[in-house]
Amino acid sequence: MPTLRWYFDFVSPYSYLHWQKVKRLPQFEHIQPVPIAFGAVLHHLGNLGPAEIPAKRRFMYRQLLWTAQAEGTLLRFPPGHPFNPLAALRLCLAAGASTEAVDVLFDWIWRDGHAADSAPALREPATRLGISDVEAAIGEPAIKEQLRRNTDAAIEAGVFGVPTLAIDGELFWGNDTHPLMAAVLDDPGLLDRPDWQQAVALPMAVQRSR
DSSP, rough: OOOOOEEOOOOOOHHHHHHHHHSSHHHHGEEEEHHHHHHHHHHHHHHOOOOGHHHHHHHHHHHHHHHHHTTTTOOOOSSSSSOOHHHHHHHHHHTTHHHHHHHHHHHHIISSSSOOTTTTHHHHHHHHTOOOOOHHHHHHHHHHHHHHHHHHHHHHTTOSSSEEEETTTTTOGGGGGGGHHHHHHOOOOOOOOOOOHHTTOOSSSSSOOO
16 A cells, blocks of 8 residues: 555645545545645745635635535535634644544534634534643644644645645645546556656746746
8 A cells, every 4th residue: 555645734625625535535544634734835835825816716715615516515614714724733733633633623614614713713623522721732832843844744745735645755636636546546557657657757848937
């Protein structure tokens, strides 16, 4: 079984949608959820988040609602978006980044539409995860450091968006590319197809200056 890491951030509704499908994969028990700070990835790349571009934001929210309905997944937006996800990410890590922790927090934010940007907002999901002192849990230096390490490792691996499934170092990004991820999980030899190899080796004919 290849090494499988699923990089995500609770600020991403696409991560929520994709998580519902990831859980149905035959390989799910071998997939390690990895919470990362997507904002730090964007900063590293010099990119804006999709919800920070007004026209893209309008399109994205409509497309999200359509996709959720088409996929049969409940989706309710939190009070504001984008929001600061650090508290939720740290709480997830404090709870061991377990399947239950990811489920509880995604459901709290994107299924039920609650805020998740502060310790008070996260008291109820924290209680469900057996954590009584949210402030202490998310303020723990080791938890903060773990999130930094996760994010730095994601950047080093080449992650540029969430959700991303890394299959032995090969990155597969986005809720809409789930069928491709599943196909490669079932047959890793797809990556060795001559036409795929030729495509990824294609030289860049021009580069824009920044």
